[in-house]
Amino acid sequence: MNYRGRFAPSPTGLLHAGSLVAAVGSWLCARHAGGQWLLRVEDIDPPREVAGSAAAILAALPAFGLIADGPVIYQSSRMxxxxxxxxxxxxxxxxxxxxxxxxxxxxxxxxxxxxxxxxxxxxxxxxxxxxxxxxxxxxxxxxxxxxxxxxxxxxxxxxxxxRVEGFYSYQLACVVDDAWQGISDVVRGNDLLDSTARQIWLQRCLSLPTPRYLHLPLVLDSQGRKLSKSERSREIDPADPLPSLRRALSFLGMEPDAGARDAAGLLNAALAHFNPQHLPQCSDHHVA
Missing domain, CATH: 3.90.800.10 (Glutamyl-tRNA Synthetase; Domain 3)
Structure with missing residues (x-):
């Protein structure tokens, strides 16, 4: 199976340190395997969406050297x-x-x-x-x-x-779109580990393939709480990407190249030494 990974943010706020870790982790795994890295905006829950956040997230990712290998998919167009x-x-x-x-x-x-x-x-x-x-x-x-x-x-x-309002659940939409996009490997935050069994069950019910899964540790705040866009966790600055990108790489157990002058150079230097088997299993209450 050719490797196809993805990053699938929901537009409930701006990109923060936790979502950057998920994006960088999934990008590194895809590039390490010589595969593709795709983007999907999971905009199927209008009451939770923050106006303009989808565009802001997509505009921020290239500043961190994260370029998708295909057009962005919006779940709102997949009804x-x-x-x-x-x-x-x-x-x-x-x-x-x-x-x-x-x-x-x-x-x-x-x-x-x-x-x-x-x-x-x-x-x-x-x-x-x-x-x-x-x-x-x-x-x-x-x-x-x-x-x-x-x-x-x-x-x-x-x-x-x-749901009662007519909105489809995350579980169903995620399963349908992972299969449609040909996703072979799902790399995402450990908060979604609990969803995986439900998604595997739905894949079986719909006769869809089951991808491989890798769940990254979560970035926590000083009280040990998960960062969340919906809770207005500290945002990161796309205009000054290197500090946030270095913190994300350090969180993933890597030593960022101190001499890198731009995000692409920093990511490529990290990729040269990246091994998914060396990723940390838990966060140990790392602080963003």
Whole structure:
């Protein structure tokens, strides 16, 4: 399988140190394998989007030497593909409409494990749509975090595929687009490790290939909290990219070239010594 990686930011704020680490890590892995590095904007959750942030993120990446090997894909333009995947799942009987409220699910720790809605149908309002999950564990090996196993029924239950508002879930859109873009390797932050079993299950249900996964450690703040665009974590300055890029490379366990004069030179010097097997497994509370 030819290596095709990707960086897929959501437009919920400007690029910050944590998302730069994910971008640089995925770029290094793709280039180390002699493969392609693609970009995808995951703009399928309008209520969480920050106006102008998608354009700002895409404008910032080249300043850090991160150039994609193809046109940018916007998930907002891919609704027909998600509709088709949704209909495929519905036709196989895996989906069911759900009107359950948080109160309805409170007795089950907020999880839905019944395979059908336990609340009365309310035809005056649209339902969410959930997928029935098996009472079995999904096993996979993460290239950095090692062997993983998750019981979907115990950990997440029957999870939402399409929300009440009509927005498709991250899980469905991610799976459909990874397959459509021919992504062979997903390199992303460790906060998404928990999503991987759900995505593998959806890939099986939709007869889609399963890529290899590598989950990078998270950049944390001084209180040990994950940086987040939606929480206005400290942004990085594309006009002065070298300090932030050096910090990202150091976080990934590398010694940045002190003599590099531009971002491209710094990245290429790092690539010459890069080995994904030497990436750190955990963050150890590194501070951005």
């Amino acid at each position: 027909a593909a998600y509709d088709a995947a949704f209909e495929q799942l519905r036709q196989t009987g895996l989906l069911f409409p759900c009107w359950c409220s948080r109160t309805d699910l409170a007795t089950a720790n907020g999880l839905h494990r019944d395979g059908h809605c336990v609340a009365p149908a309310d035809l005056d309002r649209p339902p969410a749509w959930r997928i029935r999950v098996p009472d079995e564990s999904i096993h996979f090996t993460d290239a950095l975090q090692g062997p993983q196993s998750q019981s979907l029924r115990d950990a997440v239950g029957d999870f939402v595929i399409r």
